[in-house]
Amino acid sequence: MTDHGHIPVLVDEVLEALAPRPGDVVVDCTLGRGGHALALGQAVGRDGLVIGIDRDRQNLAHASDRLQTAGIPFVGIHDSFARVAHHIEDSGRPANIVLADLGVSSNQLDDPDRGFGFHDEAPLDMRLDQDVPGDVSSLLADISESELAELIRTYGEDPMAGAIARKVALERQTRPITTTGQLSQLVRDAYGPRARSSRLHPATRTFMALRIALNDEIAALETLLDRIGRACEMTGSEGWLSPGARVGLISFHSLEDRPVKQAFAELDRRGLADRLTRGAVRPTEAEMQANPRSRSAKFRAIRRTAAGN
Ligand SMILES: C[S@@+](CC[C@H](N)C(=O)[O-])C[C@H]1O[C@@H](n2cnc3c(N)ncnc32)[C@H](O)[C@@H]1O
Known part of the structure; x- marks a missing residue:
């Protein structure tokens, strides 16, 4: 660096x-x-x-x-x-x-305050332009489960997209998804034991997909x-x-x-x-x-x- x-x-x-x-x-x-x-x-x-x-x-x-x-x-x-x-x-x-x-x-990736990284516990932001309202946390609150699965499939090419969207939909029934750590854990849970055999961190593709979608x-x-x-x-x-x-x-x-x-x-x-x-x-x-x-x-x-x- x-x-x-x-x-x-x-x-x-x-x-x-x-x-x-x-x-x-x-x-x-x-x-x-x-x-x-x-x-x-x-x-x-x-x-x-x-x-x-x-x-x-x-x-x-x-x-x-x-x-x-x-x-x-x-x-x-x-x-x-x-x-x-x-x-x-x-x-x-x-x-x-x-x-x-x-x-x-x-x-940008390494700044925990920006919310791009899944290793930190930070607000789930990911906006490239911080003058524009609407972060990933609000996107996850508003999007339908099927649209979220499609988004993760399209932009993240993640075969676990459906299971991840399901976890998100269940979680937000009880509390909003507001931090990178919370989302990262939901993805891990969706992967279950597969997480151990995955070469990438299981949250890599989901985070990339959300960043690409949020920032168009x-x-x-x-x-x-x-x-x-x-x-x-x-x-x-x-x-x-x-x-x-x-x-x-x-x-x-x-x-x-x-x-x-x-x-x-x-x-x-x-x-x-x-x-x-x-x-x-x-x-x-x-x-x-x-x-x-x-x-x-x-x-x-x-x-x-x-x-x-
Ligand atoms: C890979 S970095 C560029 C690094 C740069 N070439 C350097 O040498 O430092 C990508 C940059 O593009 C900006 N960016 C991404 N999408 C953009 C867009 N649609 N319009 C303007 N800037 C954008 C990001 O905020 C980021 O600063």
């Missing part, structure tokens, strides 16, 4: 594929603690610009300090990257480079991919993506990687973009050893064709 609370993944691979040049405008859709933005910002230099977006005010503030201290021209935006096109069109400076490193940062993470990604696609369809220098712009996405599970792969393949097929990566780029063994959380990362990148449509 670095002082910044998060180790950026695949930094060399991102720099190689996205090839930042002095003067480029970089849009980091998931600024996080600023690791990727700093590396890209150093390459684009003082004539360039880094625009960083994040839903998490704490991460945005931390990364903004970090970039400003490094003397990198920087603008921070507190919003979802689903609205990236709107923000960049407003700025009047189309992007040469766009990066999205999906999911959550290590400091797949819908945000689909909107981002749609906006990238539409920008590639525009003529010449219209829109928020410069002709020749490089776009990279780092995903951490198949629900994210699948739509990215399909969207990039479709743009390539239509002659609107070229693929800059062959298949998905994975971390090296050395990176995975140094940073086990990089293990599931997959990076794909494209370049908008220079002439536009």
